[in-house]
Amino acid sequence: MSQTISPTNPTPAPPPDALSTTVIEPRVGWQPIDLREIWHYRDLLFFLAWRDIKVRYKQTSLGAAWAVLQPLMTMVVFTIVFGKFAKMNTSPVIIFCAAVPWTLFASALSNAGNSLISNQNLISKVYFPRLIIPIASILSALVDFAIAFAVLLVMMGCYRIVPGWSVVLLPVFILLVLMSAMAVGLWLSALNVEYRDIRYIIPFLTQLWVFASPVGYKSSEVPEQWRTLYGLNPMAGVIEGFRWAMLGEVAPSFAMMGVSTAMIVVLLIGGLFYFRRMEKTFADLI
Amino acid sequence: MNDTAIQVEGVSKLYHIGANKTYKTARESLMSALSAPLRLAKQLARPKSEEPDPTDLWALKDVSFEVKRGEVVGIIGRNGAGKSTLLKVLARITEPTKGRISIHGRVGSLLEVGTGFHPELSGRENVFLNGAILGMRRAEIISKFDEIVAFAEVEKFIDTPVKHYSSGMYMRLAFAVAAHLEPEILIVDEVLAVGDMEFQKKCMGKMNDVAQQGRTVLFVSHNLAAIRQLCTSGVMLQRGRAVSYDKISNAVDSYINGGTEHGNILTHVNRIDKAISVTEITVNGSSNDELPLGDVRSITVEISGTVHEQLQMEMEVRVMDMYGLPLGFFSPGHLTGIVPQHKAGDFKLTRSFQLPPMSRGYYYLNIHLTHPGLHVWMEAQQAVRMTFEGTPTATGHVFEYAKGAGWVLLGTEPQNKAAASK
Numbered sequence: 001m002s003q004t005i006s007p008t009n010p011t012p013a014p015p016p017d018a019l020s021t022t023v024i025e026p027r028v029g030w031q032p033i034d035l036r037e038i039w040h041y042r043d044l045l046f047f048l049a050w051r052d053i054k055v056r057y058k059q060t061s062l063g064a065a066w067a068v069l070q071p072l073m074t075m076v077v078f079t080i081v082f083g084k085f086a087k088m089n090t091s092p093v094i095i096f097c098a099a100v101p102w103t104l105f106a107s108a109l110s111n112a113g114n115s116l117i118s119n120q121n122l123i124s125k126v127y128f129p130r131l132i133i134p135i136a137s138i139l140s141a142l143v144d145f146a147i148a149f150a151v152l153l154v155m156m157g158c159y160r161i162v163p164g165w166s167v168v169l170l171p172v173f174i175l176l177v178l179m180s181a182m183a184v185g186l187w188l189s190a191l192n193v194e195y196r197d198i199r200y201i202i203p204f205l206t207q208l209w210v211f212a213s214p215v216g217y218k219s220s221e222v223p224e225q226w227r228t229l230y231g232l233n234p235m236a237g238v239i240e241g242f243r244w245a246m247l248g249e250v251a252p253s254f255a256m257m258g259v260s261t262a263m264i265v266v267l268l269i270g271g272l273f274y275f276r277r278m279e280k281t282f283a284d285l286i
Numbered sequence: 287m288n289d290t291a292i293q294v295e296g297v298s299k300l301y302h303i304g305a306n307k308t309y310k311t312a313r314e315s316l317m318s319a320l321s322a323p324l325r326l327a328k329q330l331a332r333p334k335s336e337e338p339d340p341t342d343l344w345a346l347k348d349v350s351f352e353v354k355r356g357e358v359v360g361i362i363g364r365n366g367a368g369k370s371t372l373l374k375v376l377a378r379i380t381e382p383t384k385g386r387i388s389i390h391g392r393v394g395s396l397l398e399v400g401t402g403f404h405p406e407l408s409g410r411e412n413v414f415l416n417g418a419i420l421g422m423r424r425a426e427i428i429s430k431f432d433e434i435v436a437f438a439e440v441e442k443f444i445d446t447p448v449k450h451y452s453s454g455m456y457m458r459l460a461f462a463v464a465a466h467l468e469p470e471i472l473i474v475d476e477v478l479a480v481g482d483m484e485f486q487k488k489c490m491g492k493m494n495d496v497a498q499q500g501r502t503v504l505f506v507s508h509n510l511a512a513i514r515q516l517c518t519s520g521v522m523l524q525r526g527r528a529v530s531y532d533k534i535s536n537a538v539d540s541y542i543n544g545g546t547e548h549g550n551i552l553t554h555v556n557r558i559d560k561a562i563s564v565t566e567i568t569v570n571g572s573s574n575d576e577l578p579l580g581d582v583r584s585i586t587v588e589i590s591g592t593v594h595e596q597l598q599m600e601m602e603v604r605v606m607d608m609y610g611l612p613l614g615f616f617s618p619g620h621l622t623g624i625v626p627q628h629k630a631g632d633f634k635l636t637r638s639f640q641l642p643p644m645s646r647g648y649y650y651l652n653i654h655l656t657h658p659g660l661h662v663w664m665e666a667q668q669a670v671r672m673t674f675e676g677t678p679t680a681t682g683h684v685f686e687y688a689k690g691a692g693w694v695l696l697g698t699e700p701q702n703k704a705a706a707s708k
Contacts, residue, residue: 024378024387047418051404051411058406125401126419127378283380284301 048136067144071099078216112185186271231259297385363523391470400460405449
């Protein structure tokens with residue numbers, strides 16, 4: 001009989017005093033960001049990121065090769081365009097060293113931007129803090145990054161480049177890449193729920209953005225007086241910082257780095273609040 | 287000590303259907319922002335009117351009820367009565383427009399079996415993923431893993447991707463995860479409507495266990511028989527308003543006899559594809575969802591509307607008894623394999639069939655437009671309630687419309703022979 005396969009020792013309902021109380025009410029206006037709740041759901045965060053990684057590697061026949069191919073192709077094309085045609089002072093390793101964090105940014109951004117739409121079945125059926133979804137999708141881009149990073153190390157070995165002391169700042173710059181992706185990704189994902197145009201804007205956006213960032217060239221190609229303003233592109237400071245951490249060379253301008261970092265923080269806080277504000281409409285709109 | 291598990295006070299939920307139907311494009315928003323000053327001026331110039339927007343729908347209207355700890359509450363009501371919305375609000379998926387709900391205890395909501403299951407992942411991986419989605423901690427899943435797999439009876443295939451599972455195995459595994467969730471309050475929607483008889487029985491058994499452990503359960507189903515068996519008290523929803531009953535049998539009776547509010551059949555359309563729109567559905571010439579038939583047994587369903595692109599569709603009608611259990615199935619597309627082509631433009635589909643002798647009572651028609659086995663264009667569940675005066679012969683006919691044979695009786699309960707031989 002089927003009924004006999006019930007749990008061996010069902011846990012009885014706990015005493016009422018131990019119960020937490022949830023109040024459901026319409027919320028109006030801006031909401032605070034509940035970090036404690038997100039921490040409480042950390043297992044879900046982990047499983048969602050893990051699912052995205054697993055499915056990606058199961059479904060693509062080239063699997064991990066894609067993680068290397070993308071920045072590698074960027075390197076080849078940009079070496080030809082910026083190095084040979086535009087005759088800029090650049091080299092494959094300089095470009096690849098920027099293409100690796102750039103690919104992390106671009107894929108994390110596009111993952112995050114489409115994350116709510118691709119998880120709509122979850123949003124319309126289960127409650128959990130919605131921020132988990134874009135965060136998990138950003139984290140899942142880290143695996144590809146790790147593979148590409150290993151290739152970068154090999155390449156640096158071939159060029160006999162040994163990173164200087166600045167390499168200790170590398171984790172900071174990786175964190176900044178993730179924060180930039182999240183800063184922009186949160187806006188895009190929330191907007192994507194209401195305006196499906198966003199899905200088509202994302203690839204277009206990253207395509208143009210790569211030229212506005214110091215990937216194929218160094219930011220020293222930008223005229224001195226514009227360099228601080230150039231920092232308004234958050235990726236400008238981040239990529240130069242990453243390159244500096246890995247290859248040493250000359251430290252990027254602190255003004256530009258400062259502007260980029262400030263920009264990331266502003267966009268990120270704005271994005272978090274905007275996301276929280278729109279969150280309650282997701283299930284109805286999606 | 288407080289023995290209230292859920293307190294719902296004056297909860298309302300408003301949907302703007304017009305705005306919801308299609309996603310806004312950025313262009314439209316831009317235009318409306320540009321024309322906003324103009325609109326603002328118009329609004330200011332016009333005296334404020336309390337006229338409701340025709341595209342607004344109050345899915346829930348001032349719903350209040352209380353659930354005591356350990357109660358098993360059945361929520362009943364026809365399609366569009368607001369059951370799903372109520373569950374979504376209780377499960378915190380969507381926010382109420384007005385009102386307040388306080389819930390004492392951890393809530394587990396089961397609005398669907400297998401939420402988040404990914405076909406590419408193995409059974410084992412999906413158990414962890416789905417468990418986390420339902421709110422279980424990793425350690426909790428690990429400790430219950432063997433139990434879950436045993437309950438689902440999929441031990442041999444636990445490392446196979448679930449896309450290779452039979453639908454039965456898939457459902458069993460999905461339900462097994464959900465069944466091992468141990469919240470103080472469980473919210474369940476229609477899960478029992480899926481799977482084979484054996485599986486449904488198992489689900490019911492599990493639900494019974496949950497109820498026995500003194501947990502609070504909220505259960506939504508069209509299956510009144512299941513509701514009556516499982517629940518202690520009930521809440522009946524009618525067009526967004528709720529009446530609660532201490533005894534489930536009172537709720538079910540009032541639902542069966544009540545149906546006091548009549549409406550248009552179209553209001554029961556609960557799923558429609560973008561490719562078609564339906565303007566009218568009539569049964570025996572009436573668009574009312576209440577249909578007293580006396581002893582008339584020929585049914586003519588007519589659907590008119592527009593198809594926006596060329597497609598193949600045929601009507602499908604199911605006959606359900608008053609408890610929501612299926613009795614019969616009329617689907618010319620299934621029987622003949624011929625599904626008419628419809629060119630873009632207006633259409634009118636008229637199909638007639640004959641019912642067998644019906645016992646006295648209430649029956650429902652589910653009306654669908656489908657390409658059988660491939661696609662559902664429109665679905666209207668419990669669209670019409672038919673009342674038969676009939677002769678009180680047998681209580682349960684089970685029949686099927688078979689090619690060339692008309693309605694075939696699959697079985698009857700042999701009783702009341704005297705009346706039958708009369």
